[in-house]
Amino acid sequence: MTATTDHYLGIDVHKRQAQVAVLDDEVEVTEEVRVAKADLDEIAQKYAGSSAALEVGSNYFTIYDRLDEELDMTLANPAKTDWLEDQKQKNDRKDAKNLDRYLRLGEVPESYVPPEEYRRYRALARSQEAG
16 A cells, blocks of 8 residues: 555544544545444555544553554544534544544644553553452
8 A cells, every 4th residue: 555644534433433534635535434443554554654633532542552653643632622522413424524624724632642651550550449
């Protein structure tokens, strides 16, 4: 697959699937697809070198780390993202398209991504609290 650098991906991840919208430099949606989370690797390889925004959700670190190997990742904070927070009804396609559009404009409110070492410490602390 040929690497591209002029695309912006909006990725809305759920339990088993993800909605992906791809925007080009001409502000045209070139691809919209719902894929199994396992197939996100193929999307990342197809658009390697491009920018992508991922909406924060549970267990997002694994997906973020995997995609960050191929894409320039931004982690979107839905609490600071009006178009995600204020929706009356959840719409995955709209979320994914908004993520890529706002990413292209440089206006995605980012969530802090702690280093992997800190995440391991947090996971260890949570497992001890549960036990």
